[in-house]
Amino acid sequence: MSAFIITDLEYRYAKSSVPALQGININLDTGQCLGLIGPNGSGKSTLLSILSGLLTPTSGTVQFGHNDNLTLAKFVQKNVALVPQEYAFYPKLSVAQNLQYFVSLCGFSSNESQTRVEIVLRQCQLQQVSSQKAKFLSGGYKRRLNLAIALLKDPQILYLDEPTVGVDPISRGTILALLSTLKNQGKTIVYTSHLLTEVQDICDQIVMLNQGKAGYLSLNTAQKCLTIEFAQALSLAWLKQLSSLPLKIECEDNRVTANISSPEELLTMLALLSGSQLEILNMHYDQTSLTQYYLNHMENNDTSEH
Numbered sequence: 001m002s003a004f005i006i007t008d009l010e011y012r013y014a015k016s017s018v019p020a021l022q023g024i025n026i027n028l029d030t031g032q033c034l035g036l037i038g039p040n041g042s043g044k045s046t047l048l049s050i051l052s053g054l055l056t057p058t059s060g061t062v063q064f065g066h067n068d069n070l071t072l073a074k075f076v077q078k079n080v081a082l083v084p085q086e087y088a089f090y091p092k093l094s095v096a097q098n099l100q101y102f103v104s105l106c107g108f109s110s111n112e113s114q115t116r117v118e119i120v121l122r123q124c125q126l127q128q129v130s131s132q133k134a135k136f137l138s139g140g141y142k143r144r145l146n147l148a149i150a151l152l153k154d155p156q157i158l159y160l161d162e163p164t165v166g167v168d169p170i171s172r173g174t175i176l177a178l179l180s181t182l183k184n185q186g187k188t189i190v191y192t193s194h195l196l197t198e199v200q201d202i203c204d205q206i207v208m209l210n211q212g213k214a215g216y217l218s219l220n221t222a223q224k225c226l227t228i229e230f231a232q233a234l235s236l237a238w239l240k241q242l243s244s245l246p247l248k249i250e251c252e253d254n255r256v257t258a259n260i261s262s263p264e265e266l267l268t269m270l271a272l273l274s275g276s277q278l279e280i281l282n283m284h285y286d287q288t289s290l291t292q293y294y295l296n297h298m299e300n301n302d303t304s305e306h
């Protein structure tokens with residue numbers, strides 16, 4: 001089932017001569033993760049505001065796939081949460097006080113409220129700072145508090161606007177691991193980021209925004225690439241062995257490049273190498289093609305940062 005379908009969406013801010021978004025079409029299935037990437041000013045936050053019901057499209061539609069009888073506003077209020085780019089908590093209140101305040105807006109019984117606070121404290125690993133004033137938290141903990149507040153209502157659909165910007169590696173790891181867990185629990189996630197590798201790791205679908213227009217990236221074109229440089233040119237016997245693997249492999253002198261589309265394929269390749277006597281000089285495994293695709297796309301569209 002679709003979590004939402006966006007059709008021919010356009011959004012124009014009042015008095016603005018150019019639309020912030022135009023011709024956007026996205027269909028996201030329930031339980032999937034959509035990565036929205038694009039430079040500053042490309043329309044990512046605007047799109048999340050529309051998906052959160054904070055802005056109304058100038059034209060086009062957003063339809064949520066649900067079969068209860070809720071009105072759109074009620075559905076969004078109950079099931080959708082946005083983790084905004086800005087901090088959305090009270091700096092003078094402690095972490096626990098913030099959570100207690102925001103959970104009181106969710107309409108739970110007092111027992112349920114207490115349980116929800118405990119769950120999000122644990123999920124976002126905020127227990128040890130729960131009595132600290134929010135304004136004294138480090139950047140990473142502030143991001144986690146922002147996320148915890150959004151999770152209080154146990155949303156089915158979660159939007160995150162650049163949740164890892166300015167975040168230390170530990171908090172980033174916590175946030176990304178939590179997103180994976182939420183996805184495994186069947187939540188639908190929309191996630192904006194500048195970090196392509198991060199987006200590719202967790203997302204099922206990637207949309208690149210550029211000056212308000214969308215480029216749709218098939219993840220198949222963004223396979224990982226394994227490049228190995230050997231100490232000597234490969235023998236014919238080895239070339240034969242490599243070409244018998246069910247992978248797309250290119251060999252040139254002492255260098256082998258393989259397109260890898262699953263962890264199993266990587267292991268197959270490594271298993272073959274581990275049985276060989278070949279000396280490896282250099283090995284590189286990365287999602288270069290997505291980065292390359294992104295840069296090419298941006299260059300072709302002559303983007304400037306706003």
Ligand code: ADP
Nearest residue numbers: 013016020039040041042043044045046047306
């Ligand atoms: P991103 O999140 O990708 O950085 P935004 O959605 O914030 O991009 O902005 C998209 C475009 O809309 C930009 O050109 C920005 O200047 C413009 N914009 C954003 N907010 C407003 C606003 N409140 N009023 C007018 N223009 C805005």
Ligand code: MG
Nearest residue numbers: 044045085161
């Ligand atoms: Mg933004």
